[in-house]
Amino acid sequence: MTTRCNELNFSGGPGALPASVLLQTQHAIEALPETGLSVLGMSHRSEWFLSLVEEASQNLRALLGLSDDYEIAFMQGGSSLQFATIPMNFAGARWAPPQYISSGYWSRRATAEAQRVYRCGVAWDGERTRYSELPDLAKLDIDPRAAYLHYVSNETVEGLQFGAQEAPSNVALIADMSSDFLSAPVDTERYSMIYAHAQKNLGPSGVTVALVKRALLERIPDGLPAILDYRTHITHRSNYNTPPVFAIYVLTLVSRWLRDEIGGLHAMRAINEQKSAMIYGTFESLGDAVRIHAKAPWRSHMNVAFSFGDERLDRAFVEFAGERHMTGLEGHRSLGGIRASLYNAVTGEAVAALCEAIREFAIKRH
Template sequence: MKSNQLNFSGGPGALPETVLLQARQAMEALPETGVSVLGMSHRSEWFRSLLVEAESNLRSLLGISDEFAITFLQGGSSLQFAMIPMNFATAGFSAPEYVSSGYWSSRATAEAARVSASKIAWDGASVEYKQLPALHELDIAPSAAYLHYVSNETVEGLQFPICQSPMSVPIVADMSSDFLSKPFDVNRYSFIYAHAQKNLGPSGVTVALVKRSLLDRIPNGLPAILDFRTHISHGSNYNTPPVFAIYVLTLVTRWLRDEIGGLQAMQKINEEKSRRLYETLDALDDVVKIHADRPWRSQMNVAFTFGDPRLDEEFVAVAREQGIIGLEGHRSIGGLRASLYNAVTEQAVETLTSALAEFCHERV
């Protein structure tokens, strides 16, 4: 198998082979224009049409109504950590509330505190970020500007179930690492954002779904580039956008629609991949320890360890010899991490599970 197919990195993640082939051709010359995608003007008719298609494909895959605006931004989730409170933690509401459930939500919480008053609604530090709360059971002030949470913690391997219960305040969700991995009801949320390099494509573009009624809260006087209204009114073309990243994102949405058959089909594939890997790890019993407690295990990121840094490092080296890459755990918790994003195939997961079983049989 090609190394791209065996890329279990937390990001940048694997891309579908058909998407890579089309992107390679486009870097030389787009079939529609004869010009390299890297040299296409963001003011061209071709790119304007691409933006229309990217938005249309997302609306179709997720059933997104016109009640939501869709915009393509730069700066990753890290910029959104500041932009969101700048735009929506405004006068007339009490402090926004944050679920601090892991590394990335902690980063979001800390950044929001630099912008405005904020409140931590739940902190997973006391359970070592191995569990998650039930969102609808949190004691959230009815006047809170919004409730923010990260749907999937890529570092710790924790994932919230799909939000089912309506909340009394707007829900803001960072879905960077599980967006488009399964269907969900967009209408449960007021703002959703997801950067690429996980399931969407290469780094450089961030998708934001904004309920239009939320735009009325934005105060005047923000720098134009930090005001969501600017990007929406300019059709994601206010300043030079990441043309290549948006192009690949569009290819990925076509792949999901045409080759996978939509998000329900993608969900079934992802469920099978994660089931196979977790079954293998559970069968290793005390040899391997999974970071997340069972009810909150992520389908996208599986964080685990042999409990000995030397064995963790040795397995990374052995796996690399078989073409398996990206298994190093995040620096904040160490250990190992296998990320099962959409483009990671079931065959790749079988290769990983076989490598794990063989390694444990021979060396542990």
């Protein structure tokens, strides 16, 4: 068997996977070297899988510098399930309503789902600027009695990303980091909870990582359905119901790749900054031929939303890039335009090829 990776994947999700991970996965689908069985047929009750979950947890702890104050759960349902599960577990009569930052498509979805479960406030809304900028977290006026403050660290649709800025320290901070998790170091101690689904930087869809501070777990009320109670998944070591074995296996391979081939999250951040500088620099060189949706201080290293200023030209560019084996560049249905996602496994060579295609297209149509 051989691995073919002729297409350059710039999709917002499922995202690209490292070549070495794809190759190992390919072999594992035939037979795992440790068991002689296909990974697709491995029991979630086997010693092999129990060891895999433990390794995945330890690799994440090492990469993130995560202290023993946090529990790790591998869950299903994507971040969308977390949107409702979080207020079920952590809001309540003892606190003022949780507060949400509405900064783009996915944070709006998170807010709307949470409000179905519990009354929630909106601490900041970016609608007036068409979600092209982000707030200063430290300057938000948050009620210290609020159950928590929730935000999305990277908006994949609009191409917005929070930097490493200060945040209110008088309220529990919960972040959806689905699209920039493990792309750079993060000060985990600032957060009461971080969660991220796979299909961006972690592997194929099917698994969601939840890092939860033990102090937050103490809030959970009795009487929740067991599968919606974080304590259930932690107590059962992410094996309460049949877990996504394949997705957790690939996540573990990705964590090894970050550790052994990349050299950790500081090295990953440097690579990602180089890639995003390359594409934003290309836009700068083209003047007003290209419009970037996000304003400069908040432009994402992971997702770049842009347009040639005309729907017809945007479609033409997607076709132009497709002829050069570049896929996944269509903008999100809610925003339109073009979107290039530069997740961890997207190589510098792939980004250079995209930049060359952007320049060539812009010059031909100027």
